[in-house]
Amino acid sequence: MGREGExxxxxxxxxEREHPDIHVEVQELPWKAAHQKLLTxxxxxxxxxxxxxxxxxxxxxxxxxxxxxxxxxxxxxxVVQPADYFAGIWAxxxxxxxxxxxxxxxxTRLLFYRKDLLKAAGFDAPPRDWTEWSRQxxxxxxxxxxxxxxxxxxxxxxxxxxxxALQQGEPLLRDGGRYGNFESAGFKRALTFYVDIVKRHEAxxxxxxxxxxxxxxxxxxxxxxxxxxxxxxxxxxxxxAPSQQDDWATAPLxxxxxxxxxxxxxxxLVIFRHSPRxxxxxxLIEYLSRPxxxxxxxxxxxxxxxxxxxWQGDALRRDPAVQAFRDQxxxxxxxxxxxxxxxxxxxxxxxxxxxxxGQLTVEQAAAEIDRRADAIxxxxxxxxxxxxxxxx
Amino acid sequence: MNRTRTAWLFLTPALLVLGVFFIAPVIGALGLSxxxxxxxxxxxxxxxxxxxLHNYWDLLQRPLFWSAxxxxxxxxxxxxxxxxxxxxxxxxxxxxPLARMKSFYRAVLFAxxxxxxVAVAVIWRYLFNTKYGLVNYGLAELxxxxxxWLGDPHWAMPTIIAFAVWKNFGYNMIIFLAGLQxxxxxxxxxxxxxxxxxxxxxxxxxLPMLKPTMALVMVLTVAGYFQLFAEPYVMTEGGPLQSxxxxxxxxxxxxxxxxxxxxxxxxxxxxxxxxxxxxxxMLRLMRRREPA
Numbered sequence: 314m315g316r317e318g319e320x321x322x323x324x325x326x327x328x329e330r331e332h333p334d335i336h337v338e339v340q341e342l343p344w345k346a347a348h349q350k351l352l353t354x355x356x357x358x359x360x361x362x363x364x365x366x367x368x369x370x371x372x373x374x375x376x377x378x379x380x381x382x383x384x385x386x387x388x389x390x391x392v393v394q395p396a397d398y399f400a401g402i403w404a405x406x407x408x409x410x411x412x413x414x415x416x417x418x419x420x421t422r423l424l425f426y427r428k429d430l431l432k433a434a435g436f437d438a439p440p441r442d443w444t445e446w447s448r449q450x451x452x453x454x455x456x457x458x459x460x461x462x463x464x465x466x467x468x469x470x471x472x473x474x475x476x477x478a479l480q481q482g483e484p485l486l487r488d489g490g491r492y493g494n495f496e497s498a499g500f501k502r503a504l505t506f507y508v509d510i511v512k513r514h515e516a517x518x519x520x521x522x523x524x525x526x527x528x529x530x531x532x533x534x535x536x537x538x539x540x541x542x543x544x545x546x547x548x549x550x551x552x553x554a555p556s557q558q559d560d561w562a563t564a565p566l567x568x569x570x571x572x573x574x575x576x577x578x579x580x581x582l583v584i585f586r587h588s589p590r591x592x593x594x595x596x597l598i599e600y601l602s603r604p605x606x607x608x609x610x611x612x613x614x615x616x617x618x619x620x621x622x623x624w625q626g627d628a629l630r631r632d633p634a635v636q637a638f639r640d641q642x643x644x645x646x647x648x649x650x651x652x653x654x655x656x657x658x659x660x661x662x663x664x665x666x667x668x669x670x671g672q673l674t675v676e677q678a679a680a681e682i683d684r685r686a687d688a689i690x691x692x693x694x695x696x697x698x699x700x701x702x703x704x705x
Numbered sequence: 706m707n708r709t710r711t712a713w714l715f716l717t718p719a720l721l722v723l724g725v726f727f728i729a730p731v732i733g734a735l736g737l738s739x740x741x742x743x744x745x746x747x748x749x750x751x752x753x754x755x756x757x758l759h760n761y762w763d764l765l766q767r768p769l770f771w772s773a774x775x776x777x778x779x780x781x782x783x784x785x786x787x788x789x790x791x792x793x794x795x796x797x798x799x800x801x802p803l804a805r806m807k808s809f810y811r812a813v814l815f816a817x818x819x820x821x822x823v824a825v826a827v828i829w830r831y832l833f834n835t836k837y838g839l840v841n842y843g844l845a846e847l848x849x850x851x852x853x854w855l856g857d858p859h860w861a862m863p864t865i866i867a868f869a870v871w872k873n874f875g876y877n878m879i880i881f882l883a884g885l886q887x888x889x890x891x892x893x894x895x896x897x898x899x900x901x902x903x904x905x906x907x908x909x910x911x912l913p914m915l916k917p918t919m920a921l922v923m924v925l926t927v928a929g930y931f932q933l934f935a936e937p938y939v940m941t942e943g944g945p946l947q948s949x950x951x952x953x954x955x956x957x958x959x960x961x962x963x964x965x966x967x968x969x970x971x972x973x974x975x976x977x978x979x980x981x982x983x984x985x986x987m988l989r990l991m992r993r994r995e996p997a
Contacts, residue, residue: 349961356747377748460836469944520944523835523856652744656963667946670858696745696752 314365315344317418317580320613321365321601328600335593355379360585362594368405368581371414373652380413381584381591387412392599397620401577401645408650414581415598416619418610421575421645422472422566423637425531425539425549429560434537439564443506446567450515453537464538465530466510467521468669471662472576473540476566477503479646480573486686490651491694493686495661496679502569504665504675511669518669528552531561542578546634547615563637565644577645579619617642653689660685738970747964760971770972772947773955774979779862780869780951781930788870788926789919792877797911799878800885811882815875822872826939829868830855855941858948865936865949872936873929877922884918885911920991924984931980952976 318341325337340361342350348370354360355377366374374380383406387393395403398416406414426439434453440446453463466473478485481499486492494500510516524530531539532553539545549561566573582601584594600606607618608626617638618624629635648654661682668678738760740746746753764770795814799807817825832839833854841851854864888911896906912919934957937949943958950958952972960969 352747352964373744376744469942519856520941522830522941522944523853525830525834663947666944670946672946692741692743692745 418616796881
């Protein structure tokens with residue numbers, strides 16, 4: 314999918330040389346159309362053998378009963394070593410105790426920051442916990458020019474608030490994914506922290522559709538912190554002037570009390586249940602899971618490998634900007650593995666944006682998110698109850 | 706008898722195409738709107754429940770549906786008169802005997818219609834950018850404070866309306882132009898001899914003679930504007946605070962993003978009902994005003 318489709322096509326000749334009897338046909342899909350095309354393929358029973366899946370889609374495709382359980386294949390494999398993978402990422406592929414995907418590349422959201430601006434505000438290092446972060450945001454905002462802000466938190470992106478929410482102890486859904494758990498003390502703490510940043514005008518009330526070029530604005534110091542993912546390392550290197558390259562760096566997310574968790578996102582490789590060529594499909598997954606091949610893939614695209622051993626490669630080990638990601642990947646957490654998750658998290662952000670605009674209090678917003686999540690999960694509850702009834 | 710059969714024979718291909726590609730899907734969608742068809746039902750048809758009118762009932766109780774309906778009505782109520790006014794105004798200008806380089810201006814004014822929404826929306830987003838946009842730059846020159854066009858829930862819809870009017874007025878302009886050119890010049894000549902001023906000529910000759918054209922344009926534009934989708938989809942993604950979510954946008958989200966095809970079908974039929982009711986009312990009103 315997307316650029317991965319182009320890059321993986323470059324890795325195929327080597328695989329086909331190793332296995333002359335296998336010919337791999339790569340079909341590229343644009344990310345925007347991928348989800349719909351996959352569902353159409355399932356409805357029409359024309360699924361591929363192997364596919365790349367965003368790891369939040371796995372629960373959905375598993376609910377459609379289209380994915381091959383992979384634990385038996387992993388048990389027999391010399392290449393895929395679960396212990397070598399970041400635990401939070403591996404966990405996103407497990408649903409109800411069974412394994413349905415092998416992580417292919419990973420990403421998590423953290424802080425890009427302007428070293429020079431932070432230094433001018435009197436701080437030598439990025440924040441390690443929320444208290445320090447708040448202090449830095451306040452100090453940066455106090456020195457900021459008009460229409461300049463300490464941080465950019467686009468009101469239509471859920472990843473920022475979700476990262477803060479994952480840092481809390483409480484799960485986001487309760488009773489096995491039957492109900493929302495957004496009225497928990499933890500989520501309310503995260504939402505308060507998020508809303509307060511906006512209320513103190515340390516972040517502008519903007520959607521990302523209104524920030525056409527965040528990179529240049531970061532370069533101009535319009536934002537001192539930018540909360541985003543690994544692909545922006547390449548963007549900043551390319552778009553900022555050479556003289557500015559020493560002024561920015563990355564930092565792991567601060568948590569409520571010390572280094573915090575982050576989102577475990579990324580893509581996984583799956584085998585479809587209806588594939589008649591599962592053994593060959595597994596060989597391909599094994600090939601793409603080799604640390605050397607993952608390093609090659611990183612050099613092609615900058616997609617970060619999910620295996621610790623792949624991070625030993627020079628390209629990754631010698632790059633200071635990726636170290637914060639390496640550090641945070643040890644602490645990433647999966648989101649609840651229910652097919653309805655993307656819809657719930659979208660509603661979460663819609664309500665959170667209303668709270669940020671001052672139309673709802675944190676209490677009201679949390680209750681509203683729970684109400685919407687419960688409504689979205691109604692069918693799931695019915696399914697679970699029915700399955701339970703049948704078993705009895 | 707033979708003639709009737711021949712007539713049916715000629716009608717069959719058209720009826721077949723209509724039946725397979727229009728009537729059958731509509732009936733299918735109507736059936737779908739009475740179920741809770743979703744992802745789980747796609748996995749296993751046993752997970753499908755017949756829910757009667759529950760989807761419709763739920764929609765009526767959903768605040769987002771009402772605000773989407775309100776946004777759509779807002780868009781139609783402001784957008785349609787503006788759009789028709791702009792079309793008629795430019796058509797009159799182009800039709801004026803004083804106008805020079807008519808075909809050039811006609812092409813230029815028609816150009817927005819044939820441009821791609823997505824590409825143009827990108828440019829409009831830049832024009833209306835709060836900080837770097839040309840529009841706010843112009844306002845600043847006049848001493849007006851910058852407006853957060855696409856980020857302020859109160860301004861986003863007016864901006865979308867301006868975009869849609871600009872994008873679409875050329876189409877109706879061409880229809881009006883054809884209507885204007887069909888008015889016999891003798892009528893104006895006679896009016897001039899009687900000493901009628903230009904506004905009176907417009908009121909007593911141009912408008913009545915344009916009535917059939919106007920009716921067509923009104924019905925097409927209202928029906929088209931009710932189906933607002935692409936403009937918010939590319940300009941604001943329904944935001945800020947869902948202030949630009951239209952009924953069709955809601956249907957797209959429910960159906961193709963979340964795969965709740967049952968709910969989405971119900972939304973589609975609600976919108977169909979609204980458009981049908983309004984079109985019928987409009988046609989009735991126009992017919993009543995016509996002298997018998």
